[in-house]
Every structure is written in structure tokens, then in C-alpha cells.
Amino acid sequence: xxxLMIGAVIVAVLPLIFILGSLIVRxxxxxxxxxxxxxxxxxxxTGGGVLHAIVGxxxxxGIAALMGVPIGMGAGLHAAEYPxxxxxxxxxxxxxxxxxxxxxxxxxxxxTLVVAPQKHYSAFAGSLALAVLMVPMIMRSTExxxxxxxxxxxxxxxxxxxxxxxxxxxxxxxxxxxxxxxGSLLAIARVAGETAPLLLTALGNQYFSxxxxxxxxxxxxxxxKYATGPYEEWHQFAWAAALVLILVxxxxxxxxxxxxxxxxxxARG
Amino acid sequence: METSTLTAMYGKFAAVKAVTLQFPANQVHALIGxxxxxxxxxxxxxxxxxxxSIGGWVTGRVLLDGEDVYGPGVxxxxxxxxxxxxxxxxTPFPTxxxxxxxxxxxxxEGKLPRAELDEIVERSLRRAALWDEVKDRLKGSAxxxxxxxxxxxCLARTIAPEPEVILLDEPTASLDPQGTQRIEELVFELKKxxxxxxxxxxxxxxxxxxxxxxxFYLGTMVEHGPTxxxxxxxxxxxxEAYITGRFG
Numbered sequence: 106x107x108x109l110m111i112g113a114v115i116v117a118v119l120p121l122i123f124i125l126g127s128l129i130v131r132x133x134x135x136x137x138x139x140x141x142x143x144x145x146x147x148x149x150x151t152g153g154g155v156l157h158a159i160v161g162x163x164x165x166x167g168i169a170a171l172m173g174v175p176i177g178m179g180a181g182l183h184a185a186e187y188p189x190x191x192x193x194x195x196x197x198x199x200x201x202x203x204x205x206x207x208x209x210x211x212x213x214x215x216x217t218l219v220v221a222p223q224k225h226y227s228a229f230a231g232s233l234a235l236a237v238l239m240v241p242m243i244m245r246s247t248e249x250x251x252x253x254x255x256x257x258x259x260x261x262x263x264x265x266x267x268x269x270x271x272x273x274x275x276x277x278x279x280x281x282x283x284x285x286x287x288g289s290l291l292a293i294a295r296v297a298g299e300t301a302p303l304l305l306t307a308l309g310n311q312y313f314s315x316x317x318x319x320x321x322x323x324x325x326x327x328x329x330k331y332a333t334g335p336y337e338e339w340h341q342f343a344w345a346a347a348l349v350l351i352l353v354x355x356x357x358x359x360x361x362x363x364x365x366x367x368x369x370x371x372a373r374g
Numbered sequence: 375m376e377t378s379t380l381t382a383m384y385g386k387f388a389a390v391k392a393v394t395l396q397f398p399a400n401q402v403h404a405l406i407g408x409x410x411x412x413x414x415x416x417x418x419x420x421x422x423x424x425x426x427s428i429g430g431w432v433t434g435r436v437l438l439d440g441e442d443v444y445g446p447g448v449x450x451x452x453x454x455x456x457x458x459x460x461x462x463x464x465t466p467f468p469t470x471x472x473x474x475x476x477x478x479x480x481x482x483e484g485k486l487p488r489a490e491l492d493e494i495v496e497r498s499l500r501r502a503a504l505w506d507e508v509k510d511r512l513k514g515s516a517x518x519x520x521x522x523x524x525x526x527x528c529l530a531r532t533i534a535p536e537p538e539v540i541l542l543d544e545p546t547a548s549l550d551p552q553g554t555q556r557i558e559e560l561v562f563e564l565k566k567x568x569x570x571x572x573x574x575x576x577x578x579x580x581x582x583x584x585x586x587x588x589x590f591y592l593g594t595m596v597e598h599g600p601t602x603x604x605x606x607x608x609x610x611x612x613x614e615a616y617i618t619g620r621f622g
Contacts, residue, residue: 261465265479266455
């Protein structure tokens with residue numbers, strides 16, 4: 106039995122090791138300081154970097170997090186604190202459906218809402234799509250973590266003369282916060298690698314741009330564009346960009362672990 | 375504090391049936407009875423915590439200084455500052471330091487000057503007989519304390535805002551004998567300043583600490599009187615059966 110379980114673990118971890126391994130083998134060679142600080146060079150030349158895509162990914166994911174994290178946390182807090190209410194039931198149901206929705210559908214949604222009316226692609230539409238993907242994940246993880254806070258703590262605060270809202274915010278949410286931060290960072294890391302919704306919204310941009318109303322380059326799109334291109338140097342480039350994308354996700358995950366470590370105690374995620 | 379035909383319901387089930395009792399100030403009042411007899415529900419009705427339970431509602435009156443705490447226009451929040459409560463299991467706030475735990479109830483009124491806050495925190499910890507053990511680590515974790523220390527911390531947190539009445543819901547149920555003894559000594563000390571109502575499963579505890587004792591059975595108040603009388607010459611057969619250990 107133990108042997109079977111160990112076998113399952115190996116099978117589960119193996120693809121991950123292969124992916125990481127081949128990314129490092131094929132991508133690390135093209136990584137240099139220039140890769141992080143320079144713009145791409147025309148086909149045929151060597152060198153250059155993906156500064157525009159790194160900055161673009163940070164901006165798009167950053168704005169998505171600013172929109173998605175507070176909404177997801179607030180909805181999760183409500184669902185956990187008023188579990189019987191109709192709103193909570195509806196929100197939970199919608200979130201579960203949303204969690205299973207293909208991301209390209211969300212991309213189409215942002216396309217219809219922002220890109221089509223203004224008749225040009227925009228980074229903001231990309232942020233919107235990523236935020237929509239993020240909210241149900243954050244809501245559900247927040248709800249689960251808040252449910253772990255013992256009811257006795259809630260009662261202690263109420264008995265001390267805390268108002269209901271104050272108990273929710275300063276005792277319950279505060280106690281569950283490290284886990285919620287972890288859940289949110291994992292949700293952010295998860296959407297940072299999304300490609301399909303960005304193809305329909307932020308599109309991509311071969312120039313450096315910080316205009317959130319216009320098209321913007323992102324790391325997943327760089328991988329897509331250069332991997333499907335005809336040149337060997339482009340393929341190298343795509344490997345390196347994929348490695349950087351994985352590193353960004355890795356850094357976020359490690360940040361999530363560090364955020365979980367806290368002064369005293371409370372729920373952990 | 376007193377109650378007048380207080381009935382506490384869970385949906386259609388009456389957990390406490392028409393209980394009328396007086397709790398004179400600066401005394402310790404013990405509520406005893408077998409599990410499920412309604413004594414905890416009765417206690418939770420006094421600071422309106424019962425209505426937080428699913429399906430919880432009450433009829434009758436609870437008077438604090440002659441004013442009905444269930445009357446219209448009464449602030450539940452203000453009431454709970456006047457009627458503090460300590461629970462069966464210690465409930466320190468895990469994200470707050472020892473100092474901030476004691477100060478938690480004081481912060482609600484708005485900011486106090488730092489010096490005044492320091493003074494109240496120290497005085498509350500001294501009254502809860504915890505100061506000497508924690509004075510060097512006030513900024514440290516509250517959940518690193520032992521169970522008995524945590525319960526005394528909760529007591530300090532409850533007395534810091536200077537309530538009039540303190541409700542103790544089986545405060546020593548999760549403590550070892552030493553922890554229990556310290557809490558009992560404190561109860562005796564604290565009645566100089568507060569009216570204390572204590573629910574307990576422990577008959578010896580009721581006999582040792584309280585001035586009056588009330589015996590509950592099946593939601594009804596069976597007998598109420600001076601502790602000495604209840605334990606030596608109970609008037610009711612059921613009371614006698616319970617305190618002599620024949621059931622419960």
C-alpha cells in the first residue's frame with residue numbers, strides 16, 4: 106500500500122520535474138542580464154530581451170489583483186460569516202461554476218465588454234479577465250479558511266462588546282489572514298500564466314508600453330509568439346521566456362509561504 | 375441583576391422555563407444542575423449571547439440596575455460591556471499579544487492615552503493574578519501561555535473595561551487542579567468589586583466559592599438559596615438527590 110502511494114507521488118511529481126528540467130536545460134542558456142533589461146532584436150540577430158513583456162505581465166496581473174483580491178476576500182468573508190443567506194448560497198454556486206469555466210470564455214467576456222466597444226485591444230481588458238478568473242478562487246479559499254476560525258473566538262469578541270462587523274474584521278478575518286494571503290498569492294500566480302484570455306484582450310505588443318488602454322506584451326504571449334515562429338533563435342527565446350514565467354510564479358508561491366509564517370499563530374493555509 | 379419569568383427558547387424548545395431570580399451585588403452566585411438543565415443557556419441570556427445561537431430567543435425580563443436589558447433602545451454592545459463573560463475554554467485572541475488581549479475591550483471606546491492604557495492593563499493583570507508571570511513578555515504571544523494562564527488572561531480581559539457583572543461559564547472545566555484552584559481564589563477576591571454568576575458542574579466548587587446556589591433541572595429553577603443551606607438542608611428532594619450524587 107505504501108509502495109503504491111509512493112508510486113503515485115512519483116507519477117504526480119515526475120511531469121513537473123521534466124517540465125522544470127527541460128525549461129532550465131533549454132532556457133537557462135539564453136538568460137542574461139540583457140534578457141531582463143532589453144527589448145527584443147529583429148529576427149536573425151542574437152541577444153535582446155523581454156523587458157516589455159515582464160513589465161506588461163506585472164502591470165496586467167497587478168491591476169487584476171487590485172480588483173480581484175478585495176472582491177474575492179469580501180465575498181468569501183460574507184459567505185463564511187452568513188453561511189445561510191441567499192446571497193452567500195448564490196455566490197458560492199456561481200463561484201463553483203466559474204472555477205470550472207474555460208479561461209478563454211472569460212477572455213471573450215472581457216473582449217465583448219471592453220475591447221469590442223472601444224474598438225482596440227487593451228491591457229485593462231486583460232486585467233479584467235484575469236480578475237474575473239481570480240475572484241472565485243480567492244472567494245472559496247477565503248471562505249474555507251474563515252470557517253476554520255473557532256466559533257468560540259467569535260463569541261469571545263461579541264461577549265466583550267465587539268459589534269458584529271468589528272468581530273468579523275478585526276478578530277475573525279485577522280486570525281485567518283495569513284492563510285487568506287497565501288490563497289490569494291496562489292490565485293495570482295495561477296492567473297499570471299494564463300494565455301488564452303490575454304490573446305483576446307491585451308493581445309501583445311512588440312514595443313514597450315505602459316498604456317493600460319492599449320495593447321501590451323505579456324510573458325505568456327511571448328512564449329506563444331516565439332515558440333510558434335519559424336526561427337531557431339526565436340525558439341530559444343521562447344524557452345527562456347517560459348523559464349522566466351515559471352520563476353515569477355515560483356517567487357509568488359515562495360512569497361506565499363513566507364507570508365504564512367507569522368508572529369504568533371492563527372490559521373494556516 | 376435579576377430575572378423575571380425568563381424563558382429561553384431554541385426554536386420551539388424551551389431550554390429555560392420562566393425563571394425568576396435575584397442576584398445581589400458583590401456576591402458569588404452559583405448555578406448547578408446536570409448537563410442540559412439549561413443553566414448555561416440561562417447564563418447566556420443574561421448578556422444576550424443566547425440570541426446569537428441558531429433559533430435562540432427569549433421571553434420575560436432581565437433587569438440590570440432596574441432596566442430591562444431586552445427593552446427597546448438598549449444597545450447590546452453597551453450591555454456586554456457592563457456584563458462581561460468568560461467561557462469554558464480559554465479564548466485568547468491568537469493574533470494579539472498578551473497586552474493587546476487585555477486591552478482589546480478598552481480599545482472599543484476610542485483611543486485611551488498610552489499611560490492610562492498601560493495602567494489599566496497592569497491593574498487588570500494583577501487582579502487576575504497573572505502580572506508576575508507575564509510582566510516581562512507583555513508583547514509576547516497569548517497562545518504560548520498555559521491553559522490556566524490563558525483563562526486568567528481572559529479574566530483580565532473581561533475585568534479591564536470594569537463591567538458590573540461577570541458571567542463565568544464553567545471557567546475551570548478545561549483546567550487542571552492547580553489552575554482550578556487559582557481561578558477559585560480569584561473569584562473570591564473579585565466579588566469585592568463585581569457581581570459574579572458562575573455555572574459549574576463541580577459541586578465542591580459551588581460550595582467553596584459561592585454565596586448563593588441555584589439548582590436547575592430540565593430547564594426549571596428547582597431551588598435557590600444561601601449556598602450553606604442548599605448543601606446542608608436542601609428543601610427539595612431532587613436537589614438533595616443531585617448534591618449527594620444520586621443522579622446527574
